[in-house]
Amino acid sequence: MSAEGASADLARAAAGAVSEARLGERLAAMAEIGATGRGGVNRQALTPEEIKARQLFVRWGLELGLEPLIDDMGNLFLRRAGSGGDAAPVVAGSHLDSQPTGGRFDGTYGVLAALEAVQALDGLGIKTAAPVEVAAWTNEEGARFSPGCLGSKVFADPGRLPDLLAVKDLGGVSVADALAAARRAVPEARRRPLGVPVKAYIEAHIEQGPVLEAQGKTIGVVTGIAGRRHFRVEVKGEEAHAGTTPPSRRRDALAAALRMIAGLERVMADPSETVRFTVGRLVVSPNAPSVVPGAVLFTVDFRHPEESAWRRLGDQVPEICKANAGRCAVTVTEISTTRPIAFTGVVRDTIEAVTRRLELSWMPILSGAGHDAENLALLCPTGMLFVPCERGISHNESENAALADLTAGTRVLGAVIAEIAGA
C-alpha cells in the first residue's frame, strides 16, 4: 500500500471514530459558561467567563493526556505528540471568546471539533507522524479589544506583540493586564515562545451566513476570506441647549455623524450584495435628551472579497466623512486592515478530497467573516471548512446549528488532520 493510501485509510478511520455524543456534550458544557438568558453566551475575551472556558478546555486536554501550552498573547494549545519527534505540528482550532450577545457555536465549535478529532485518533490508538495541536486563539471577536484576531495576528507576526498588548478595552483595561489573570488561571499550561513553526492549519466553523442552508449543502470548502477595513470615526461638535440654539449656530455631532453614515451608505450601495458595510457601534456624548450632542464616536466595518474594490471603496471612507462634517471636526482612524485572502494548496485540496470521499454534499464558499485562519495563512498551508447555521444567524444569542452537521464537519476535520499529520 502506498503512503498516500495509508493516510487515506487513517483519515477514513479518524472520521469514523468521531463521536457525535461527546461533541454535543462538550458544546453544551461550554455553552453554560457565560450563558445569557436567551440561549447565547457573553464570553468576551479574557473576562472571568472566557477564563472559565479556558480552564475547562485545559482540563479536558489534561484528561486526554494532552500537553497544555500558552504563548505570550495567551493563545492556548493542547498538544498531542507525534511519532516524528520535534516535527512542526498540524494545528486545528478556533476561539472561545464571543460577542457580548453571541452564540454558542461561533468559535467554540472549531475548538471542540478539533478536540474531538484528537480524541478520535486516541480512540483508534494511532500516533500521527507530526504532532497535532488544538488551538484556542485569544480575542478573535474584537468585541472587547479591538482589533479582533489579536491572538492569531501576534502568532503570525510576533513583532506586533508590544503594540497589541497595550490595547485597552472601553473600561481602560489593557490586554497585558487581562492576560495576566488569564495566565494565572491555567497554571498547568507551559509557556511557549511565539514564532514556532506550523506544518498546516485547519479551522472548522459555522458559516455564520445563509448560503449552505439555502443550497442544502453540509460542508462549505472555504475558498478565501473577504478583506476587511475597520475605521473609528470621531466627530467633535459643541454641546448646546436643545431649546435655545438655532440650527444655524449648532455644531451637532450626531447630525454630522448621520450625514456621514448616509454618505457612506450611498457609496457602499451594491445591488450584487458583495459589499458588506456596517456601523455596529455608535456612542453619543453627553447623550442627554435636551443637549445638542457635542461628540460622537462610531465604527465602520467594511468588507469586500476583491482586492481592487476593497482598496477603492475603503479609501473613500475618510473622504466621505470629511465631506459631510459640516461645522464639526472629524478624525477617521483605520484601526485594522486585512487584505482579502485566498485559500489554495494542500489543506483546501485535502478538505475537498476528504469531503468527496465521505460522500458529503458540499460547495465552495467565500467567507464574509474574518477568522484566525487568515493570519495562519501567512505562515503555513491553511484551509477552512464551514457547516450550515440556522437561518444564517450569528453574532446573536439565537445562533443555532444542527448537531448532525456539526458532527459531519468534525469528521471531515478529523480526517484532514490525520491525513496531513501523516501515518
Add this chain to the structure above:
Amino acid sequence: MSAEGASADLARAAAGAVSEARLGERLAAMAEIGATGRGGVNRQALTPEEIKARQLFVRWGLELGLEPLIDDMGNLFLRRAGSGGDAAPVVAGSHLDSQPTGGRFDGTYGVLAALEAVQALDGLGIKTAAPVEVAAWTNEEGARFSPGCLGSKVFADPGRLPDLLAVKDLGGVSVADALAAARRAVPEARRRPLGVPVKAYIEAHIEQGPVLEAQGKTIGVVTGIAGRRHFRVEVKGEEAHAGTTPPSRRRDALAAALRMIAGLERVMADPSETVRFTVGRLVVSPNAPSVVPGAVLFTVDFRHPEESAWRRLGDQVPEICKANAGRCAVTVTEISTTRPIAFTGVVRDTIEAVTRRLELSWMPILSGAGHDAENLALLCPTGMLFVPCERGISHNESENAALADLTAGTRVLGAVIAEIAGA
C-alpha cells in the same frame, strides 16, 4: 404717597441693596459642588452632588433666618415671613440640578438671585406684606429622570405625584427612592403638603441662547415659553454578523433609526429657524463593531412657540418613524407634552416697568428652553427675566455669564419681588 408709589420706592430700594459680591461668592461656592474639570458642573437631580447643593442652600437660608420647607416632590423653599400672616407667598427661584456636562449658571442663578433679593430686603430691614419664598425645584433638567420640570409639574398638579414618583433613571433608581435620601440630608426642612396657594412666581435665568448678547441688551422680558414634545423611539431589528449577512437579509436597527432621523430632519427643516429639533440621546445595542445592531433607542426633542405648528409637526413624529422602519419594528412614545405658554399680566408688566425704572437696556424675548415657570403659570401670575449668556452657550461646561449682567438681573428680580409682595 399712594400705595403704588410706596411699592415702587420699596422696589427701588430693594434693587439698590442687592450685593454683586455676595451673589458672586455664592455662585462660586455652588459651582464647586459637582465641579467638572472644565468649569462646569455635573449635578444631576438627587445625586449625592445635587444633595450637597441642597444642603448648602438650606444652610444659607438658616443663616438668614429663613424657614426651610420641603414638599412631597422634594421641592425646597426658604420662607421669609410677611406682615400679612398666612397670605399666599410670592415665590421666586429656579433649580439646582444640572445636565451631565452642565454649566454653573443654568438654574443655580435663578435660585441664588432670589436668595440675594431676600437678603437685600433683610438689609433694608423691610417686612413685605406677603411672605416671600425662594424655591429650588426638583429635577428641572430631565437629564437623570424624564420628564424634566418634575418638581414644578407636581407642584402645579399634585395628582401626578404617584406616577412621577415611580419614574426611574437609567440605572433603575426611582424618584421616590432618590427623594428619600435627599430628604434625610436636610432634616431641618419642615415637610409641607403640596397644593399651597401662591400669589405670584418670578424666575430669573440666563438666556441660554445668543439673542440678548447679539442685540446688546441686559434684560430679556420673557414673553412666553415654546411648546415642547419629547418622544422616545425604540427600534427593534435583529442582531447579525457584519461580515456574512447580505444587506437584503438584515434588520439593522441603527440603519433604520438613521432613516427615521433623516426623515424627521426633512420635515423639521425651517429656514426661519423657529423650529427646534434635536436627537440628543441615541443608544445602540449591542454596540459592537462587528454586529449588525439589533436595537436602538433614541429621543426626539421638538419645540415650537406656535400652538398650531407645535401640534401639526409633533403629530408627524410617530408617522415618520413608522414610514422609515423598513424591516424593523418601531415604538414611538410621547414622554412629555408641554403646550406653548404666553406670559401676560402683573408679573410680566412689573418686570418691564422695573427694568425701565432702573434704566436697563431690555427687549421682549421668547424662551426656547422649558422652565419651571411654565408649570407655575398654570397656578398663579408668572413671569421670567433673562440675562445674557456668553455666545449663547448653555447645557455645556463652558457656559458663562458676566457678573454685572447677573447682578442687574438680580436687582430687577429683587425689585419685582418687593413690589408684588407689597410694602
